[in-house]
Amino acid sequence: MAAETISSNAHHIGGIAERYALALLSIADDARPTEPGAMDRIAADIEGLYSVYRNDADFRAFLADPRRGAAEQQKAIFAIIESSGIGDEVRKLMGVMIANRRLSQFPAVAAAFGAKLAERRGQQVAQVTTAFPLTDTQRAQIVARLTEGGFSGVKLAETVDNAILGGLIVRIGSRLYDNSLKSKLQRLQYAMKGAA
Numbered sequence: 791m792a793a794e795t796i797s798s799n800a801h802h803i804g805g806i807a808e809r810y811a812l813a814l815l816s817i818a819d820d821a822r823p824t825e826p827g828a829m830d831r832i833a834a835d836i837e838g839l840y841s842v843y844r845n846d847a848d849f850r851a852f853l854a855d856p857r858r859g860a861a862e863q864q865k866a867i868f869a870i871i872e873s874s875g876i877g878d879e880v881r882k883l884m885g886v887m888i889a890n891r892r893l894s895q896f897p898a899v900a901a902a903f904g905a906k907l908a909e910r911r912g913q914q915v916a917q918v919t920t921a922f923p924l925t926d927t928q929r930a931q932i933v934a935r936l937t938e939g940g941f942s943g944v945k946l947a948e949t950v951d952n953a954i955l956g957g958l959i960v961r962i963g964s965r966l967y968d969n970s971l972k973s974k975l976q977r978l979q980y981a982m983k984g985a986a
Contacts (some may be wrong), residue, residue: 802905805931807898810883811906829931833907835880840900844869844923844948854894863888901947913943916962919951936962 814832821828842849852858852866864885871881887893905915916923916936924932929946936944941962956971 796979800813804932805856806892807902808906810887810892810899811894811902813907814879814883814903816911817882821879829907831877833903835876836883836900836903838874839871839876840897841882842874843897843900844950850950853896856894858893860888860891863893867893870885880920900976901949904945905947908943908945908947911943911946914941914962915945915947916941916960917947917949918948919954919959919970920958921954923950924948936960949954962972 806839814836816830818829821832825831843853849870854899867884867888868881869878871884883899884893884896887896887899901917909914915933918932924946929948944962952973954970955975957969957974958969959973960967
């Protein structure tokens with residue numbers, strides 16, 4: 791019963807993130823007739839804000855804290871957006887997410903937007919889960935390894951999950967590469983039980 795609740799809740803959250811991502815894609819599509827580079831600009835804006843999220847532990851904690859009021863969230867987020875030179879579309883998206891109490895879903899929305907955009911552009915999306923945010927060098931190494939493995943036009947969709955302890959999990963297409971410390975410890979535990 792608990793597993794059903796968790797999986798349906800995870801699907802519900804994914805659905806919410808996808809809806810926000812599709813709304814932002816629609817806004818970008820609507821802007822393209824008057825601004826041909828709108829999609830690239832909006833994609834760079836959301837990636838820029840997601841980069842702040844990945845690299846700033848305080849910002850991650852702020853987004854995840856449900857005790858913050860909408861006015862406090864809006865003031866802080868809009869200040870970051872303005873100082874980063876991020877455009878009006880992403881600013882409005884964040885405003886709607888704040889109003890709907892969905893600010894903690896921003897990482898999932900950014901990942902869903904990147905995945906949908908990559909799909910449109912014929913790129914393959916690799917879902918990468920790590921215990922800590924990746925560096926630019928690590929990102930380049932992962933893309934290089936996947937390219938060596940026969941995947942082309944790879945775009946990474948990153949998730950940070952402290953529960954994996956270390957290492958990484960990569961899902962691309964129907965393939966799953968689990969090199970997490972948590973999985974290694976589980977395999978060791980099973981091997982030790984089998985030997986006993």
